[in-house]
Amino acid sequence: xxxxxxxxxxxxxxxxxxxxxxxxxxxxxxxxxxxxxxxxxxxxxxxxxxxxxxxxxxxxxxxxxxxxxxxxxxxxxxxxxxxxxxxxxxxxxxxxxxxxxxxxxxxxxxxxxxxxxxxxxxxxxxxxxxxxxxxxxxxxx
Amino acid sequence: xxxxxxxxxxxxxxxxxxxxxxxxxxxxxxxxxxxxxxxxxxxxxxxxxxxxxxxxxxxxxxxxxxxxxxxxxxxxxxxxxxxxxxxxxxxxxxxxxxxxxxxxxxxxxxxxxxxxxxxxxxxxxxxxxxxxxxxxxxxxxxxxxxxxxxxxxxxxxxxxxxxxxxxxxxxxxxxxxxxxxxxxxxxxxxxxxxxxxxxxxxxxxxxxxxxxxxxxxxxxxxxxxxxxxxxxxxxxxxxxxxxxxxxxxxxxxxxxxxxxxxxxxxxxxxxxxxxxxxxxxxxxxxxxxxxxxxxxxxxxxxxxxxxxxxxxxxxxxxxxxxxxxxxxxxxxxxxxxxxxxxxxxxxxxxxxxxxxxxxxxxxxxxxxxxxxxxxxx
Numbered sequence: 477x478x479x480x481x482x483x484x485x486x487x488x489x490x491x492x493x494x495x496x497x498x499x500x501x502x503x504x505x506x507x508x509x510x511x512x513x514x515x516x517x518x519x520x521x522x523x524x525x526x527x528x529x530x531x532x533x534x535x536x537x538x539x540x541x542x543x544x545x546x547x548x549x550x551x552x553x554x555x556x557x558x559x560x561x562x563x564x565x566x567x568x569x570x571x572x573x574x575x576x577x578x579x580x581x582x583x584x585x586x587x588x589x590x591x592x593x594x595x596x597x598x599x600x601x602x603x604x605x606x607x608x609x610x611x612x613x614x615x616x617x
Numbered sequence: 618x619x620x621x622x623x624x625x626x627x628x629x630x631x632x633x634x635x636x637x638x639x640x641x642x643x644x645x646x647x648x649x650x651x652x653x654x655x656x657x658x659x660x661x662x663x664x665x666x667x668x669x670x671x672x673x674x675x676x677x678x679x680x681x682x683x684x685x686x687x688x689x690x691x692x693x694x695x696x697x698x699x700x701x702x703x704x705x706x707x708x709x710x711x712x713x714x715x716x717x718x719x720x721x722x723x724x725x726x727x728x729x730x731x732x733x734x735x736x737x738x739x740x741x742x743x744x745x746x747x748x749x750x751x752x753x754x755x756x757x758x759x760x761x762x763x764x765x766x767x768x769x770x771x772x773x774x775x776x777x778x779x780x781x782x783x784x785x786x787x788x789x790x791x792x793x794x795x796x797x798x799x800x801x802x803x804x805x806x807x808x809x810x811x812x813x814x815x816x817x818x819x820x821x822x823x824x825x826x827x828x829x830x831x832x833x834x835x836x837x838x839x840x841x842x843x844x845x846x847x848x849x850x851x852x853x854x855x856x857x858x859x860x861x862x863x864x865x866x867x868x869x870x871x872x873x874x875x876x877x878x879x880x881x882x883x884x885x886x887x888x889x890x891x892x893x894x895x896x897x898x899x900x901x902x903x904x905x906x907x908x909x910x911x912x913x914x915x916x917x918x919x920x921x922x923x924x925x926x927x928x929x930x931x932x933x934x935x936x937x938x939x940x941x942x943x944x945x946x947x948x949x950x951x952x953x954x955x956x957x958x959x960x961x962x963x964x965x966x967x968x969x970x971x972x973x974x975x976x977x978x979x980x981x982x983x984x985x986x987x988x989x990x991x992x993x994x
Contacts, residue, residue: 535965544691568686571958572959573686
């Protein structure tokens with residue numbers, strides 16, 4: 477349904493579909509976590525579609541998929557004014573509450589130059605959910 | 618940053634962390650989810666003052682500056698649904714074991730609940746029951762948990778009695794003073810410091826959450842903050858006041874073996890403040906003539922800081938300069954603040970934020986020099 481950005485670093489290696497369940501097995505806005513090719517991966521169903529990311533916050537390595545998922549977040553505004561923007565689908569780390577856009581992994585409001593690692597997600601005609609990942613270097617896939 | 622880079626960095630950081638000596642975490646927070654469990658260890662009179670008929674008194678105390686989402690880690694609720702820090706077994710599984718922590722100093726900020734109490738005797742009874750509970754439920758479960766003696770800054774006589782009751786108990790490593798509006802350099806505190814020095818127990822200070830909340834809580838100068846970020850950014854202030862008051866008040870002259878641990882007040886302010894204090898000492902027209910040494914000279918012998926929350930300047934070399942100026946090779950100890958919202962990950966802090974020359978000192982050596990055998994290592 478929706479696709480996360482993939483890094484350029486692994487281009488050249490084939491995309492592999494990893495099926496992680498069916499649509500109805502995903503409670504809205506609650507990550508389910510998996511280990512795929514040795515990597516911790518979280519998959520979430522939101523009002524804006526499915527997203528997948530690495531379950532590791534770029535800040536200090538926390539399990540970010542235990543954090544809150546929301547469509548939208550507070551954006552910069554004047555003191556004591558609060559402005560909410562619904563343009564982005566967000567995961568907030570359960571530790572320091574750093575927020576990342578699940579579409580491309582970008583840190584919200586420039587809190588860090590590092591990106592959350594995201595993966596593309598596909599849902600097929602039978603409602604099966606797959607995470608698309610490049611095979612690991614030397615993994616032969 | 619691409620995924621490959623992150624994996625390589627994480628792997629290198631983990632390998633580097635594994636080469637460090639045993640990790641000591643100087644700030645882990647236990648919480649008693651239901652303080653009414655303390656009632657059996659209190660007199661009927663004190664329990665009535667503490668708990669009222671049904672509602673614990675402290676729960677009536679308003680917090681005018683709550684955290685916008687939660688002051689606790691959202692992934693640290695206990696398996697039974699309890700608040701983070703309320704299950705010592707779960708804390709072992711989530712934090713102590715995975716981080717290979719050899720000793721964890723328990724800092725019970727909940728003890729700060731007594732700060733607004735007017736009944737000093739009831740407050741001391743509450744703290745005694747609280748101390749016994751943590752010793753039994755946490756240190757009794759696993760000796761890596763090192764307990765502290767929480768005492769009231771408003772009841773020096775009661776505080777000394779509680780220190781004498783517990784100082785010889787295995788598992789005790791320090792004395793926690795939930796800071797109120799009492800300047801800690803005043804002579805009314807000296808009986809506490811005398812007992813602390815006698816028993817080799819460092820004095821531990823840590824924000825309790827009461828700052829700027831109550832008339833008798835530590836104040837934030839210039840007016841109370843309106844938002845949590847404002848309050849959080851200003852928490853260095855009470856730490857600076859403790860630091861200045863205890864040095865200029867002569868606590869370390871009277872008790873040269875006394876150790877002060879400033880936990881979670883920040884660290885990068887220490888050197889610039891000492892420059893001002895040194896000059897004030899020199900130009901003080903004799904008012905500070907009772908001090909035997911200039912303020913900077915007490916730092917390495919008497920004062921320790923902990924890392925979390927470690928300042929994150931744009932370039933880490935900026936932090937390294939400040940750490941050198943505050944003699945971090947002697948004065949800085951690792952702390953995580955688990956399970957609070959701004960927990961610091963030890964691998965990240967030790968291998969990515971600190972220079973290599975400081976890592977072993979911060980992870981282990983400085984804490985051993987401060988707490989000695991009381992860490993149980």
